[in-house]
Amino acid sequence: MAEPSSAALDALRAQIDEVDQEMLALLQRRLKLVGEVGTIKHREGVPIYAPKREASMLAKRRAEAEAMGVPPQLIEDLLRRIMRESYVSEKDVGFKRVHDTLGPIVIVGGGGKLGGLFAQLFTLSGYEVRVLEQNDWDRADALLADAGMVVISVPIDKTCEVIERLPPLPEECLLVDLTSIKQAPLAAMLKAHPGPVLGLHPMFGPDVSSLAKQVVVVCHGRGEEHYQWLLKQIAIWGARLHEAPASEHDQAMQLVQAMRHFTAFVYGLHLKREHADIEQLLQFSSPIYRLELAMVGRLFAQSPSLYADIIFAQPDALARARHYLDRYQEALALLEAGDKVGFEALFDDVAQWFGDFAQQFRVESANMLMAANDSRSG
């Protein structure tokens, strides 16, 4: 359809463009100020993510917006997006080094994506970082001899094997792993090394632009006093630490990680076998269906072995997957019997179990879907 225009419309649009250009100039100024904040934070070792400052700043701007007749959610959404950029640029300045006398950090698997991200963060924080890759085991003794910390960042199914293969480490050396399961690696580390041991699970992909607001799960091993500095260092990078027993962590991961990946895999397989036409599906897609399609499809842009590892390495994944099958068959039986009443009753049961979370999730996802709709074009 043609886009009609008129002199009056054009004049208003020119004024809007001017406003937007002024906004650009403000952004430029703001990014410069944020850069200066980064320099100070770097010098003083202040975490890049300051939740209280952020919350109080947003509350003030919301109140001012309200008084001015500007929707408060609009200014909050804009400022949150701008702050994302700030966190990224604060990172570029580097970070304060918390532990001044730590020996070299050896990252086993530091050539991988996640290991590489941590290598970068430690380097930006002024530590000496060494990488130990598959082909470096003949010189492992030399690499590890004076290590202050060893970080294991290898595929899940190799983690325990790699830990067992380590030569004796210096007594005070901290041994840490970054695997997405925690019980087995933690046990292996405690067995392999009598010194300080810590299990971490960074709950984000290696392609994040900054650690601001990301969660790192902390499973204590041994000798907490020897790794308090590391937790402080990670907080300076902007991440939030969540302490939990390894068993609790692993159980949650089976439900949210292994099963989600597995069912997304099955959904992708199903679409292929049904000869779905993705192009066509996208044309019919509301924001919600598009998002769900994207959440399935994104899996297949990634490494098969990464996902196979995650699914096959979860100790109870198989039992959970069989349980899921039972529930699928239960629901299918209702569909086969045309039993809508039974389906609705079961739906109500689950809804009651979700309780207030269902509504919370609805609101949360509605915001996401609005944002997804914003980025449509054409």
Place this chain on the structure above:
Amino acid sequence: MAEPSSAALDALRAQIDEVDQEMLALLQRRLKLVGEVGTIKHREGVPIYAPKREASMLAKRRAEAEAMGVPPQLIEDLLRRIMRESYVSEKDVGFKRVHDTLGPIVIVGGGGKLGGLFAQLFTLSGYEVRVLEQNDWDRADALLADAGMVVISVPIDKTCEVIERLPPLPEECLLVDLTSIKQAPLAAMLKAHPGPVLGLHPMFGPDVSSLAKQVVVVCHGRGEEHYQWLLKQIAIWGARLHEAPASEHDQAMQLVQAMRHFTAFVYGLHLKREHADIEQLLQFSSPIYRLELAMVGRLFAQSPSLYADIIFAQPDALARARHYLDRYQEALALLEAGDKVGFEALFDDVAQWFGDFAQQFRVESANMLMAANDSRSG
């Protein structure tokens, strides 16, 4: 953790706050200008969503940002969010009425959420709107006698029954339905009414704040020349029209709608039966797991009968659901056999089938996940 501060940091933060307040003032000015644009669009009947103007405006601001050292994606994301607000406020002005001589519009089911949204949009566009609800059938003849258009917006499983129940409509009256399946209602309308007939599927929920960029699927029935005005009216509301044969639409809906709802239902049931602790799952959740949990949980904040209707009403949903079960069992067999090689081979097959879409979905979802992370706090 305490949030250290210093005089230098405080001074910079005060300057940042000033910048943000200037931004608020700009937003206020911009919203006022957009209100004036709305008035002109209303008068001239210009669609509220102008894709070309939007694309050229974004391209210009991106180029300017680039030259100023501001990340172009930042200004684009901000402007897209601001434009969402603009579309909402343009709606408040009302819309131009395209068909000046149309008789009253009768919305059957106009008391429901979706019917209510369309009642509001037609009213904002200057049409006379009447609602025919369940208890109004005894005065249906009077309500419908001089109708210019009848819109059917009732639960899926009632649609055909309601269409058959209609008394004879005026010859020139347009008969339209808004159901999320299209073949059966369209056939029922063509049988019930010899005049102009049109099938629509609005691909959005009733809680959208504006129709800007939302998709409405158009399945032609009979007498296109009699409903061109309606398509133009919907475009003025900001929606994009996607024309398709009813059979093609229904096939796509089985794959993206019925099966997604069904598997999300099963996932919710699974979580309940596994005694998952949602509070705890959320604490362990990366943005991606949180989003997936939200996409399951949101289902259960909604009406059981709405979802039962959608799933049970799809003609081939049962066959598709059985196929899905086969694929689940196929993948489970690999897991039971510990056959990682077989799993990875199948993964590669599906990845090849997704082709470039996998990467596209990965990028798209990564943006969504960054936005989800922005809104974390505390």
